[in-house]
Amino acid sequence: MASWVLSECGIRPLPQIFPRPRTGIIHNNPSKIRFLHSNKSVSDLKFPSSKVTSGFSRERNWGLKVSAPLKVAFVEGDERGERINGINGVGDKDESEFNPGAPPPFKLADIRAAIPKHCWVKDPWRSMSYVVRDVVVVFGLAAAAAYLNNWVVWPLYWAAQGTMFWALFVLGHDCGHGSFSKNPKLNSVVGHLLHSSILVPYHGWRISHRTHHQNHGHVENDESWHPLSEKIYRSLDNITKSLRFTVPFPMLAYPFYLWGRSPGKTGSHFDPNSDLFVPNERKDVITSTVCWTAMAALLVGLCFVMGPVQMLKLYGVPYWGFVMWLDLVTYLHHHGHEDKLPWYRGKEWSYLRGGLTTLDRDYGLINNIHHDIGTHVIHHLFPQIPHYHLVEATEAAKPVLGKYYREPKKSGPLPFHLIGSLIESLKQDHYVSDTGDVVYYQTDPQLKGSSKPK
Numbered sequence: 082m083a084s085w086v087l088s089e090c091g092i093r094p095l096p097q098i099f100p101r102p103r104t105g106i107i108h109n110n111p112s113k114i115r116f117l118h119s120n121k122s123v124s125d126l127k128f129p130s131s132k133v134t135s136g137f138s139r140e141r142n143w144g145l146k147v148s149a150p151l152k153v154a155f156v157e158g159d160e161r162g163e164r165i166n167g168i169n170g171v172g173d174k175d176e177s178e179f180n181p182g183a184p185p186p187f188k189l190a191d192i193r194a195a196i197p198k199h200c201w202v203k204d205p206w207r208s209m210s211y212v213v214r215d216v217v218v219v220f221g222l223a224a225a226a227a228y229l230n231n232w233v234v235w236p237l238y239w240a241a242q243g244t245m246f247w248a249l250f251v252l253g254h255d256c257g258h259g260s261f262s263k264n265p266k267l268n269s270v271v272g273h274l275l276h277s278s279i280l281v282p283y284h285g286w287r288i289s290h291r292t293h294h295q296n297h298g299h300v301e302n303d304e305s306w307h308p309l310s311e312k313i314y315r316s317l318d319n320i321t322k323s324l325r326f327t328v329p330f331p332m333l334a335y336p337f338y339l340w341g342r343s344p345g346k347t348g349s350h351f352d353p354n355s356d357l358f359v360p361n362e363r364k365d366v367i368t369s370t371v372c373w374t375a376m377a378a379l380l381v382g383l384c385f386v387m388g389p390v391q392m393l394k395l396y397g398v399p400y401w402g403f404v405m406w407l408d409l410v411t412y413l414h415h416h417g418h419e420d421k422l423p424w425y426r427g428k429e430w431s432y433l434r435g436g437l438t439t440l441d442r443d444y445g446l447i448n449n450i451h452h453d454i455g456t457h458v459i460h461h462l463f464p465q466i467p468h469y470h471l472v473e474a475t476e477a478a479k480p481v482l483g484k485y486y487r488e489p490k491k492s493g494p495l496p497f498h499l500i501g502s503l504i505e506s507l508k509q510d511h512y513v514s515d516t517g518d519v520v521y522y523q524t525d526p527q528l529k530g531s532s533k534p535k
Contacts, residue, residue, distance in 0.1 A: 179484050181438070182423035182519045187481050189433050192462060195481045200470035205262035207469060211452065212252055212271060219245045223395055235394055243402020244450060249275045250407060251452045251468065257287035258464040277372040279403055282339065284365035285350030289342075289357055294464055297415075298435025300424045300513060300520065306415050308424055308522060314512035322528055326507045328500075332408040333401070406451075413499055414440055414457045417506035418487060421521045429518035436462040437485045441475070442499065445492035458486060508532045 222245065226238035255261040256272030269283075276283040289304050296302035300310070317325070324330045339350045348355035351370045353363035384392045415438070422438045425431075442455040454460070456471040459478055466474055479486050492498060508531050510522035524531055 181420065181485070182425075182429075182521075184431075184434060185437060185485055189462065192459075192478050192481050196459075196463070196466075196474045196477050200466055200474040200477070202470075203260060203262050203465075203467050205264065205267060208252075208255065208261045208467065209271075211469075212275070215245060215248050215252065219249070227391070227395065239394075239398045239402055242399035243406060244447065246279045246399055246403035247406035247410075248451045249279055250281065250403065251454050253281070253283065254290070254454075255452075255468055257283070257290060260465050260467045273369065273372050277369075277376045279400065280336070280373060280376060282350050282366070282369040282373045284362070284369040285357070286339070286369075288362060288366075289350060292357075294461060295432070296435070297432075297461055298423075298425050298438045299430045300426050303435075306412050308513040308520075309511070310515050311512045311523070312515050314525070322511075322525070323530075326511065326528065327530065328504055328507065329405065331412070331507065332405045335404045335407050409499070409503060410442070410451075410454065412506075413442055413502060414455075416510055416522075417502040420487075423519050423521055424513055425519060427518040433462070437482075440487060441489045442496070443489040443492040444496040444499075445494045447496060455489070458482070505532065 219242065222238060222242050226234055226242075252261070253272045253275035256268040256275070259265070259268055261268050261271060272283045272287070276286065292302075293304040296304065300308060314322070342348045342350075342357070348357040350357065351366075351373065353366040353370070355366075358366055380392065380396060383396075387395075418440055422440075423434075424438070425435060436458065439458050439461045441457050444451065444455050448455055452468040453471050454468065456475050459466065459475045460468075460471055463474070475486075490498060509524045511525045511528060511531070512523055513520040514523070
C-alpha cells in the first residue's frame with residue numbers, strides 16, 4: 082500500500098505497441114504525418130544525434146539527449162481546430178466555446194518562428210555564473226546556520242536551504258536538456274556534480290525525464306504525474322486512496338520513484354539493466370549510480386565527523402524540503418488549473434497538443450531563485466532554450482498561442498496561493514476514463530474530502 086501512497090501514479094505496464102516510447106514522436110498512424118521542410122531545417126531544432134529504425138534501435142550522442150522532436154504538421158484536425166476555436170484561439174466566438182482539447186490552428190514551427198533567435202543561444206559562462214551563485218549561497222547558509230546554531234534560526238535555514246537545493250536541481254535539469262551549454266561533456270560534468278550533491282542520479286533521471294518531455298500529456302506513456310486510469314483507481318483500498326490524494330504524502334514521492342518508478346511500471350533509475358534504459362545507455366547509468374553512491378558515502382562519513390543530529394539539521398531536513406519543492410512544482414505544471422485540461426491517447430495525442438496542456442506558474446520572489454522554471458509551457462515545447470531566455474520566449478510566443486496559453490495567477494512575494502491550488506486539485510483530480518482518446522480528470526464523490534468538480 083505504501084508504494085501507492087508515495088508514488089506519482091499507478092498505471093499498468095505499457096502495452097507492446099509502445100515498447101519504448103522514448104524515440105520521439107509517437108503516432109498511431111504514421112501515414113497521416115508529414116514532415117515540414119522549409120528554410121528552417123530540422124537541424125535548427127538542435128536535436129541529439131539520433132537514428133531510428135523499424136526495430137526502435139538507436140545510435141545517439143550520449144551527452145545531449147533531450148530536445149524537441151522533429152517539426153510535425155498534423156494533417157488531421159488543423160481545420161477542425163480553427164472552426165472550433167477561431168484563429169489562434171481568439172476568434173469571434175465566446176470564450177465559453179473555446180475547447181482546450183481541440184487541435185490548435187497553429188503548428189510547432191509557428192511558435193518557434195515567433196521566438197527571437199537570441200533566445201536559442203546557450204552561453205556557458207552565463208550558465209556557470211548561476212552555478213557559482215547558487216553554490217556560494219548554499220555553503221553560506223550552512224556556515225551561518227552552524228555558527229548561530231539556535232532553534233530560531235534552524236527553521237528559517239531549512240526553508241531557505243531546501244529552496245536552494247531545488248535551485249541546484251533546476252540547473253542540473255538544464256544540463257540534462259542540453260540547454261546549459263553546447264558542450265555535452267561540460268553538461269555531463271556539471272550535471273553530475275549538481276545532481277549527485279542532492280542525491281539524484283543524473284543520467285538515470287535525465288533519460289526518464291526525456292520520456293516525460295517526449296510523451297507529455299499522454300495518459301499511459303507520460304512518465305511524470307500522469308493520471309490513474311479508472312480501473313487502477315477502483316482497485317485501490319480506501320486508505321490508500323485517501324493518502325494518495327492528501328497533502329503532504331504525494332509531495333514525498335520523488336526518492337521512492339527514483340528507486341522503484343511508478344506502480345505498474347518497472348525499473349529503477351539506479352539499475353543499468355532496468356527497462357528504463359537501452360544497452361548503449363548502461364555505462365552512463367553506471368556512472369551516475371557510482372557518483373550517487375560516492376555522495377551517499379560522503380554524507381555517512383560526515384555523520385561520523387559532525388554527528389548525525391548536526392547532519393540531519395544541515396542536510397537531511399533541507400533535502401526533504403527540496404523533495405517537496407520538486408513534487409509541488411512538477412505536479413502543478415500539469416494539474417490544478419481552474420478549467421479542466423485534457424489528457425490524450427492514440428491518434429489524438431501529438432507532441433504539440435500534449436505540450437499545450439502544461440501550465441505556467443508564478444512563484445513570486447522564488448521565480449528568480451529557481452531560475453524561472455515556472456515558465457513551463459515554452460520549456461516543454463522547446464527544452465533546448467536556456468532558462469534565462471524562457472520569459473522573453475514566452476512573451477514572444479503568446480500571440481501565436483492565444484487562448485492555448487493560460488496566464489498564471491499572480492503571486493505575492495511567496496507563492497502561498499499555490500498550496501490551495503494543490504489541495505483543490507488533489508480533491509478533484511482522481512482518475513480518467515479507461516476509454517477515449519481525449520479524456521479529463523474525474524472526481525470520486527465517495528473519497529473523503531473530495532469536492533465537486535468545477
